[in-house]
Amino acid sequence: MTRLNAEEMVLNMGPQHPSTHGVLRLKLKTDGEIVSHIEPVIGYLHRCFEKHGENIEYQMVTPFTDRCDYLASMNNAHAYAMAVEKLMGIELPERVEYLRIIFAELQRIASHLVAVGTFGLDVGAITPFIYCFRERETILDLFEMASGARLLYNYIWIGGLAHDIPPGFVEKAYEFLDYFDDRVREYNRILTGNKIFIERAADVGVMPPEVAINYGVTGPNLRASGVDHDLRRVQPYSIYDRFDFKTIVGQGEMGTVGDCWDRYYVRVLEMEESAKIVRQALDQLPAEGDVQAAVPKKIRPPKGEIYFRSENPRGELGYYIISDGSNVPFRVKMRSPAFCNLSVINEIGAGWMISDVIAILGSLDIVLGEIDR
């Protein structure tokens, strides 16, 4: 009797694949449609961020942080600026703090819009993606008004901002918020409540809280697993303690807590919360103030080191900076949330089908620029 050749097939997903969200390669061991092991292969987008950081001056690192997580440039620059400011002991004008919050939260909305849209795309719904990008476009218009760029802004400087906001920006921002309030309902109608979507996302790729914590998963992915952990709440930085917003935690409405649907829906609700924060910040925005008042002439932090963490749209973004007293950092280490989030893929993705692996990967919302740095 001849034996059937039933060994597992190794399938290379990526680096050229529409659903790996960049140049990620997944080595899948497959038994038919079932995936038994997933091995992410990264590094295709490595651009030596940390090595660059050791060779250029502090203010020159900011554009590189923009390029790490290109969907959340504002948040990255914000965290880096805050880290250096803390190291130097700079006190910021109120207006700068408020404007930074406004931009960071608008960027969070924009980033979550991409996450929600591409997750829909990963499970086969094309139209919600376009709707999400329509809204993101409006946010990018706002950013363009302020900084002149649409993707990589270099807007948040150490000690301040590149420019003050132009006249008409606040009205435009209010206009966007009024328009955006109704949009979440639209996403819920076309995607969230769709029977096929629920079938595809609920109970798929469940990430229990222990697994999430053990792998260092942070951000919406962690909160979707039912862990109430948001750095804006538990360790408020900047002026986040002044705003009234909820931490969204996965409830498992459609299945188990921590499934793909929860990870998706946490992001949808977080957009609403971010919009709330932006509205409050716009209401309280001080009318006067020089945004460059606190920008130091020479950026020369005292000898020492700092680890500063902030809540990026993807999770906990940390900068570990060692200063040797010169104007060039001795070391800039970035703790990238997406890197840790991706590491859990084999734990929660093995045993599911190829289509589910795509959905799980989409629900983790990774950005390869940040993983490879």
Add this chain to the structure above:
Amino acid sequence: MIDAIASWMLQFGALNWLGETGASLVAVALVGITLFIFVAANAIVLVYVERKVSAFMQVRLGPMRVGPMGTLQTVADALKLLVKEDIIPQFADKVLFRVGPWVILISAFVAFAAIPFSPTWVPADMSIGLFYVLSVSSVVVIGIVMSGWASNNKWSLYGAMRSAAQIVSYEIPVGLSLLAAVAVVGTLNLQELIQAQAGVGNLFHWIPIPVPNWFIFNNPFLFIAAFVYLIAATAEVNRTPFDIPEAESELVAGFMTEFSGIRWALFFLSEYANAAVVALLTAIVFLGGWQSPFPDIQGARIGMSVLAVLAIIWTFYVKVKANRLSIYPLAVTVVLAVLAWLFPAFAQWLANPGLLWIAIKGGTIIFMLMWFRWTFPRLRVDQLMYVSWKVLLPLAMINLAGVAIWMWLTGAINLVG
């Protein structure tokens, strides 16, 4: 129709040398070429329509640059595909790789041979028309497996395997739901199926709402069967939400991944040809084919007026609900209704059976297929099988039994005789 063309040719003295056989052969060739042009034009038009429909659903404009409103975009794309380099992967099975697309195209194309486009216009009026269409269109799966296997690409192989499982599974609910309609008239001939749907009657024969005598309104079971058929047929032609063989975000392009240029265009051609066959078959079996929904001039006038009233209600509804003024359905239906009342000839034209009606019905079904595609996410492989074997198949079987019982209870068939 072929015989008619042949005898018409023989009436000319100049063509007498062809003889009976020769004339028939020429007629077959003529009809075949016409159908092929139809299939090609159909794909070009439908690709354009699909792009526009998707664009309008996604608040975009769609193609706008080539030709007025972008109408020549697909022509330009077709030309581009024609001149593209024809790449055959080095380790592909070269024979199967070449043959695969043609198998798919031919099986999609020959299905048109039995489709009646008007009372007189049917390429081959065969007694087993429905059976023929179903059987030739199921050959598609062989072509898909051939191309997927021959590509020597793991992704293509996945696409081909998924497709084989899917099409074979969905053929059963498709067949059973069509059989429910066949059980009512007792013929597989598509022309006779359509002829049995003439006139106007009560909804399900007993609810006093005047509706056309189409099979979808014939009895409650056929009403369900029509939807079972539409869902199963969507799966059979690999369209979203059942497009797992070419699942864009999973398998890149499934079995088509390695194909380029004209070979890839053949897939596209057959995809839309298949969609057209499914839409036409739905129209023929459940929606009365080329039958007009109106029995006579008066019927056309009243019917168009009802449509106009519905459009007015719809416009108000949209205005109130979404604060949006959608004027086009209102304008079109009101103008048509007014024309029908003013010109008896126009009303008569509307009441006549013919190509117009099967085109409208088929077009509506195709639009629905597009609507599905741009609205729904995609099912997973196992969920797809679940829908087929555990939902649609039992439903189709119950329907078939239900139709039989209904026919017996309403006395349409005599069990003794």
